[in-house]
Amino acid sequence: MTDVLVGADPGPWGPNVRGGRRWRLLRRLSTVLGVAVLVAGTGMGTTGVLLLRQAEASLTRVEVPQLTTAEEPSDARHFLLVGSDSRDGLSDEQRARLTLGQFDGQRSDTVIYVSISEDRSAVSLVSLPRDLLVNDGNQQRKLTETYAGGPDRLVSVLQDNFGLPVNHYAEVSLGGFLGVVDTLGSVELCLDEPLRDRKSGADFTAGCHDMEPEQALSYVRSRQGAFGDYERIARQQQFLKGMLRELTDAQVLTDVPRLFRLVDEVGRNVTTDDNLGLAEMRAVAQEMRQVVDAGVPMVTVPAFPRNIDGIEFMVAYRPGTEAMFDRLRQGVPLLDAGTRDQRVEVDVAVVSGGRMTGAGIVGSVLQFVGFPVVAAGNGGSQLDAGPTTTIYQLPGHEDQAEWVASFLGAPIRNLPPGVSAPVGAEVLVAVGDDAAA
Structure with a gap:
């Protein structure tokens, strides 16, 4: 592969930038889809309704005034899923063992835009790089930094920079990621070659592994490989597919006590906007079944790396990002991007x-x-x-x-x-x- 170094003005979607080094990507997966997939898998009988009610009661609610209200029930639906890198609730021993460092506060560690098409034929998942360059008021920031101002600020920045409608918001904590895997017991992942990464703690031979919580976290955080951070997003997508397989496994769906433990674990670690109620969750659950059946189609915002005043950014490629987001705004499926x-x-x-x-x-x-x-x-x-x-x-x-x-x-x-x-x-x-x- 040819190494390409560039320097250019990205136009009206970003400020003048220069230089060029490596890019950074997402760190972990959001597991908030778990509740919807579990409920969809059970069908909407008594158990499914009870699960939804338990999930709704367990969730933390926040006001997000910037959210867009869908005008008609048939309109496309757009969700913003955020994985927070907050270390709240983790002990010093856990932080050290998981090589998480001592960062306090919160940043958006994973940002996924989910769009359910108007005809309900497709669900599109688009990963937005945490280092994506955005204009936040009169300042140039990384997307992850805007989250310090709360979910409403993050939604507002996405709307102002890219014109993306957001109907609902949900975030999951690091504790939620670990808790779901712990309740599942493990998630099976198969590796084509060994993976050893001192920084993330990953140490796996080639072949299939039943990964427990700490192993799964070390896997999805690893940057190891020829493509650096791009390897990490591929591992995150592979893990999400594996987790959804586990969540919809017949043994899980027929184990009612385990289902309730899973929903409780996810619910206690998920925050949503205050308008995401029982009826909307039920509709989302049904639509998310397509995600599992289609193998979790997920793409990344097309972008290129830039260094601005010594800080690494990802700059959105205007023609590609504009075309991608225009399809989402229209409520139509994205073009086939392959895997x-x-x-x-x-x-x-x-x-x-x-x-x-x-x-x-x-x-x-x-x-x-x-x-x-x-x-x-x-x-x-x-x-x-x-x-x-x-x-x-x-x-x-x-x-x-x-x-x-x-x-x-x-x-x-x-x-x-x-x-x-x-x-x-x-x-x-x-x-x-x-x-x-």
């Missing part, structure tokens, strides 16, 4: 058209979401994209072209007659003026 395992097998050739800054940005974005990138020179006049970055699909690789388009927000076309793609490339991207706009 990370699929994307790492797709070589993408990038032709600059003389736009070196834009080519660097596009290359960084593609690497960030997992595509191997090959620089393919200027491309010549036949591949000059002009104002709009263009994706050229090659015969037999139409699906792969759509995966690239899902992150770049660019149109897909057939390769012009007489033009050949670089040997080995499966998708070709011609960089336009918009890449650095």
Whole structure:
């Protein structure tokens, strides 16, 4: 894979930035989906209703005035799920054993935007990097830092920066993550190769492991691997899939006392907005069943790394992020992005058209979401994209072209007659003026 360093003005979605180093990503998973999945799995009989009532009684409620109210019952639904890195409730011994440090207060450690489409055919989960650059009033901040002002501030910043509607809010604590795994007993995860990470405490051989709470935490926090922090988000997604499998296992769903212990554990460690009531939870539970059936589709906001005054940020790639969020605002499913395992097998050739800054940005974005990138020179006049970055699909690789388009927000076309793609490339991207706009 070619290392791409860039420096550019990201345009109206962010301030001028410079330099370029590595990026940081999410640390852990949010387990707040657990209640909905459990209840959906039981069906909405007496047990399901009692579980919902127990969950509602256990939850902590907060006012979030900035939330958007859905006008019609049939409207798309948008939820913001936040994993807090607060160490409250953990002993010094637990902090030391889990290599969590002595940080006090709260930051948004994991931010996931969940959108249920208007036709209820799809549930989209979008991870927002904690280091995402945002304008918070008259200051440039990381997204995680805005959470110090509380959930209402975080919701307001997402609305102001990206125009994202948020109907409901929920957050889960670190204690909730550990508690759910503890009540489940373990979560089975299978590794293709050994994982050893002194910083996170992970130490696993290749093969399948029944991970207990502390092991699971060390796994999802690990940055180990060629892609650094991007490896961590892949592990988080793998863990979420494994946890949902455990939650919907027949032995769990038929063990009523265990179900109530699980719901109580999640409920005691989850905070929601004060309007997320029994009826809404029931509707969410039914929709979340699709998440399990579809294998938990999850994507990440397309972004590229930048260093601003010595601080590492992730800057949203405007064309791709705007296209992705526009689909969510319209209440329609996101384009198929493939899986990370699929994307790492797709070589993408990038032709600059003389736009070196834009080519660097596009290359960084593609690497960030997992595509191997090959620089393919200027491309010549036949591949000059002009104002709009263009994706050229090659015969037999139409699906792969759509995966690239899902992150770049660019149109897909057939390769012009007489033009050949670089040997080995499966998708070709011609960089336009918009890449650095």
